[in-house]
Amino acid sequence: MNIINGKEIADKLKAEIASEVQALRSDKGRAPHLAAILVGNDPASETYVKSKEKSCHEVGMSSSVYRLPETTSEAELLEAIDFINKDDEIDGLIVQLPVPKHIDVNKVISAIAPEKDVDGFHPMNVGRMVLGWPTYLPATPMGILLLLQRSGIETEGKRCVVVGRSNIVGTPVSIMLSRNQAGANCTVTLCHTRTKNLDAVCRTADILIVATGKCEAITAEYVKEGAVVIDVGIHRVPDSSKKSGFALKGDVKYDEVASRCSHITPVPGGVGPMTIIGLLKNTLSAFKGEIYPHE
Numbered sequence: 001m002n003i004i005n006g007k008e009i010a011d012k013l014k015a016e017i018a019s020e021v022q023a024l025r026s027d028k029g030r031a032p033h034l035a036a037i038l039v040g041n042d043p044a045s046e047t048y049v050k051s052k053e054k055s056c057h058e059v060g061m062s063s064s065v066y067r068l069p070e071t072t073s074e075a076e077l078l079e080a081i082d083f084i085n086k087d088d089e090i091d092g093l094i095v096q097l098p099v100p101k102h103i104d105v106n107k108v109i110s111a112i113a114p115e116k117d118v119d120g121f122h123p124m125n126v127g128r129m130v131l132g133w134p135t136y137l138p139a140t141p142m143g144i145l146l147l148l149q150r151s152g153i154e155t156e157g158k159r160c161v162v163v164g165r166s167n168i169v170g171t172p173v174s175i176m177l178s179r180n181q182a183g184a185n186c187t188v189t190l191c192h193t194r195t196k197n198l199d200a201v202c203r204t205a206d207i208l209i210v211a212t213g214k215c216e217a218i219t220a221e222y223v224k225e226g227a228v229v230i231d232v233g234i235h236r237v238p239d240s241s242k243k244s245g246f247a248l249k250g251d252v253k254y255d256e257v258a259s260r261c262s263h264i265t266p267v268p269g270g271v272g273p274m275t276i277i278g279l280l281k282n283t284l285s286a287f288k289g290e291i292y293p294h295e
C-alpha cells in the first residue's frame with residue numbers, strides 16, 4: 001500500500017508556481033494578486049483565509065483580505081464585490097463560504113466577475129467546465145486530479161466511484177474525471193444518500209473518491225482489494241492524547257481501509273494541502289489572462 005503524500009506533492013507544485021511567479025513578476029512589473037472577502041467571525045473560515053494568505057506569500061503572490069462584519073447586508077457585500085471586480089490590480093477574488101444566512105450565496109457567486117472567479121464557482125465557469133472549455137477548475141477537484149497524476153495513477157478506462165454530489169467537490173470531480181482528456185477518461189458513478197447498496201457500488205471502484213462529510217463512514221467492506229482511495233473529508237474529533245486536544249479524521253476509516261488499497265490519501269496531509277494549489281494555479285491563470293484574455 002502506498003500513502004499518497006499530498007503535502008509533498010503540494011510543496012513541489014508550490015515551488016513550480018513560485019518560480020513562474022518570479023519570472024512573470026519581473027516581466028509584468030507586479031505579482032499576481034488574490035483578494036478574499038470574509039464576512040463574519042466563523043473560526044474555520046478565518047483559518048482557511050489565513051492559510052490562503054500564507055500560501056500566496058510563500059509563492060510570491062500578493063494577497064488582500066477584506067473583513068466585513070456579520071451584520072453586513074447583501075447589498076453591501078455585492079457592492080464590495082463590484083469594487084474589487086473593477087480593480088485592475090486584483091486578478092482573483094474569492095468570497096469565503098459560508099456567508100451569513102441572511103445573504104443569498106447564489107447572488108454572491110454570480111456577482112463575482114467570471115474572469116476573477118478563481119474558485120471556479122460562477123455559473124459561467126461551471127458551464128465551461130461541463131463543456132470541457134478552458135476555465136477555472138474548482139480547487140479541490142483540481143487538487144484531486146493533480147494528486148492522481150503526480151502519483152502516477154492511471155485513470156484512463158478505470159472505474160471511478162465518487163461518493164457525495166456537492167457543487168464544490170463530488171459533482172465537479174465526477175465530471176472532470178469522465179472527460180475525454182489526459183488524466184481523466186474514467187467511467188464514473190456518482191453516489192449520494194439515495195444510492196442503494198452503496199457498499200456494493202463502492203466495491204466496483206478502481207478509484208474511490210469520498211466526499212460525504214460523514215466521519216469515517218467508509219469502512220473496509222466498501223473497498224475493493226487494490227483500489228485507490230481518495231479521502232476528501234476533514235473532521236476534528238476530540239482526542240485527549242493530542243496536545244491540541246483533537247485529532248483530524250477523514251470520511252474513510254483509514255486504519256481498516258489502508259491495508260486493502262494500492263494507494264490512499266491520509267488525513268491530514270492528503271487532499272487538504274492540494275486544495276490551495278488549485279486556487280494558486282487559478283490565480284496565476286487569471287494574471288496571465290489564460291482563460292479570459294486581457295484586452
Ligand code: NDP
Nearest residue numbers: 140164165166169192193211212213232233234271272275
Ligand atoms: P456536503 O455536505 O456539501 O455534501 C455531502 C454529500 O455527501 C452530499 O451529496 C450527500 O448526499 C452525500 N452523503 C452524505 N452522507 C452520505 C452517505 N451516508 N452515503 C452517501 N452519500 C452521502 O459536503 P462537501 O462536498 O462540501 O464536503 C465533503 C467533505 O469534504 C467534508 O468533510 C468537508 O469538510 C470536506 N472538504 C474538504 C476539503 C479539502 O480541502 N480537503 C474541501 C472541501 C470539503 P445528498 O446530496 O443526497 O445529501
